Amino acid sequence: ARRSLQGACQGMGYFYCKVDVQRDFRDGGEVGLLFNVNEGDVFFFGKTIVKGNSRTRRPVITRQLQYLEGEPVDPSQLLQSRQMLLKLGLFRSVEITPRQSGENEMDLDLDVEEAPPGTVSFGFGYGEYELYRGFIDISYSNLFGMNRRGSFRTEHSTLWSRYMLNFQEPYLFGRELLSTTTLLYEKRKEKNIDSGDISYRIEKVSFSTGLEKDFTSRTKGILSYSYSINRTSDVQPDVVLTRDDTGTLAISSITPGIIYDTRDNPFDPTRGFLASLRVKFASEALGSESRFVKTTARTGVYFPVARRVIFAASVRGGTSRVFGETEDLPLVERFFLGGRNTVRGYGQDSLGPIGADGNPKGGNAFAQGNVELRLKVTGNWRIVPFMDAGNVWIDPDDADTSDLKHTYGAGLQYNTPVGPVRLDYGRKMNPEEGESTEKIHFSIGHAF
Known part of the structure; x- marks a missing residue:
C-alpha cells in the first residue's frame, strides 16, 4: 500500500x-x-540529453519517448520509454537517468549502447520430399541510421531455389506506419509423390508491398498488395492441370488483415495468445487474370504447465471461392497440408485429393490442429511430444471434421539463435491400406 x-x-x-x-x-x-x-515540490520534464548513438539518428530515439518536455515528471513514463527503445532491437542497453537541472525541472540523461546492425544467418535441413535444403540470410537493421531494415535471403533445395530482397520503413511519412516491400524470384520443380519423377516446373516472379499499423500494444492491422507472374513449363504427358495452371498466369491481389498477439517471444514463446485473420482478394479490376477470395484464420496459445514444460496449441483454417470467369483456384493459390510444419507423419503436401496423375491437387479449404508439450531437458535441448490433425477439401461445403487425418509423435530440438533445429518422428493413427505409417522430418524453427 x-x-x-x-x-x-x-x-x-x-x-x-x-x-x-x-x-x-x-x-x-x-x-x-x-x-x-x-509530497515535496512538483517537477517537470526538461531536456533529454542523448549519448552513445554513433550510428542511430536522434529522431529515431526521441520518437520512442513516452513523455514530453514540460509535462509533470512520471517515473512510469521513463520505464515505458526504456522498454520502447529496447524493443527497436538497435540497442544492447538503455539507461534513462533523471537529473535536477532547475528549481522544478528534471533533465534526462539517456545513455544507449548500440548493438551490431548487421547479421548473417544460415541453416540447413533434410526432408524426404525435397531432400537437402538450406538458406542464407544477410540483413542490416539500421540503414541510414533511421532504423530502416534491408535484407537478402536465398533458399535452395534439390527441388527449388528462392531469392528475396526485403526493405522495411518503420515510420512511413513521419507516421507510425511500418512499410514492407519484397521482391521474390522462385523456381520450383514438382514431382510425382509415388515415382519421384519431375511432373512440371513453376517459375514465379513477384512484387509485394504492405502497411502495418499498431492499434494497441497487442493489436495491429495489415494491408498489402501483391503482383505475381507464374509460369508453368515442362508439363509431362500424364500430368492433369487446369487451363489456368498451364503457361503464364498473372495474379494481382490485396490482402487486409488483423493480428492480436500477446506472446512474450514471437520466435520461441513461453506464454501468450495469437489470433489472426486475413482475406486475400484478386480481381480483374486489380489486373489479375484469376478472380478469387481467399480467407485464412489462425489461433495459438502458449503457457507453462511446469517449471520446464511449455504447452503449445494451434488451430488454423482457410477457405476460398472463385468468381467471374475463373473456374478453378490456381494451383499456386490452393491449400496444401502434410509435412514438417503442418501434419507430421505425412509426406510434404500429400494430404487431400489426389489427381489422376497421382499428384496432390490441393484444395479450396483446409483445417489443421496441433498440440505440443515442449520439455526442456538440459541446456538448449528439448523433447517435444506432439499430436497433429488436418485435411484439405476441394469444395469448402464438403469440409467435415470426421475427415481429419490424425498423427502423433515426438521430436528432439536444439535451440539456436535462428530458432530450434528439429528432428521429428510422426506416426499416422489410421493409415490407409498400403500407405506408409511413419515419417521423419528435419527442419529449423517451431512447427507453429
Whole structure:
C-alpha cells in the first residue's frame, strides 16, 4: 500500500514524494495504519540529453519517448520509454537517468549502447520430399541510421531455389506506419509423390508491398498488395492441370488483415495468445487474370504447465471461392497440408485429393490442429511430444471434421539463435491400406 501510494504521488510530478507508515495497535488485536505523505515540490520534464548513438539518428530515439518536455515528471513514463527503445532491437542497453537541472525541472540523461546492425544467418535441413535444403540470410537493421531494415535471403533445395530482397520503413511519412516491400524470384520443380519423377516446373516472379499499423500494444492491422507472374513449363504427358495452371498466369491481389498477439517471444514463446485473420482478394479490376477470395484464420496459445514444460496449441483454417470467369483456384493459390510444419507423419503436401496423375491437387479449404508439450531437458535441448490433425477439401461445403487425418509423435530440438533445429518422428493413427505409417522430418524453427 505504501509503494502504491508513493507511485501514485510520483506519477503526478512529485518526484521526491515520501510516504511513511505509522502503526496504531488497538484493543482487540486491531492495527490501524496512518500514512504520512510528504509530497515535496512538483517537477517537470526538461531536456533529454542523448549519448552513445554513433550510428542511430536522434529522431529515431526521441520518437520512442513516452513523455514530453514540460509535462509533470512520471517515473512510469521513463520505464515505458526504456522498454520502447529496447524493443527497436538497435540497442544492447538503455539507461534513462533523471537529473535536477532547475528549481522544478528534471533533465534526462539517456545513455544507449548500440548493438551490431548487421547479421548473417544460415541453416540447413533434410526432408524426404525435397531432400537437402538450406538458406542464407544477410540483413542490416539500421540503414541510414533511421532504423530502416534491408535484407537478402536465398533458399535452395534439390527441388527449388528462392531469392528475396526485403526493405522495411518503420515510420512511413513521419507516421507510425511500418512499410514492407519484397521482391521474390522462385523456381520450383514438382514431382510425382509415388515415382519421384519431375511432373512440371513453376517459375514465379513477384512484387509485394504492405502497411502495418499498431492499434494497441497487442493489436495491429495489415494491408498489402501483391503482383505475381507464374509460369508453368515442362508439363509431362500424364500430368492433369487446369487451363489456368498451364503457361503464364498473372495474379494481382490485396490482402487486409488483423493480428492480436500477446506472446512474450514471437520466435520461441513461453506464454501468450495469437489470433489472426486475413482475406486475400484478386480481381480483374486489380489486373489479375484469376478472380478469387481467399480467407485464412489462425489461433495459438502458449503457457507453462511446469517449471520446464511449455504447452503449445494451434488451430488454423482457410477457405476460398472463385468468381467471374475463373473456374478453378490456381494451383499456386490452393491449400496444401502434410509435412514438417503442418501434419507430421505425412509426406510434404500429400494430404487431400489426389489427381489422376497421382499428384496432390490441393484444395479450396483446409483445417489443421496441433498440440505440443515442449520439455526442456538440459541446456538448449528439448523433447517435444506432439499430436497433429488436418485435411484439405476441394469444395469448402464438403469440409467435415470426421475427415481429419490424425498423427502423433515426438521430436528432439536444439535451440539456436535462428530458432530450434528439429528432428521429428510422426506416426499416422489410421493409415490407409498400403500407405506408409511413419515419417521423419528435419527442419529449423517451431512447427507453429
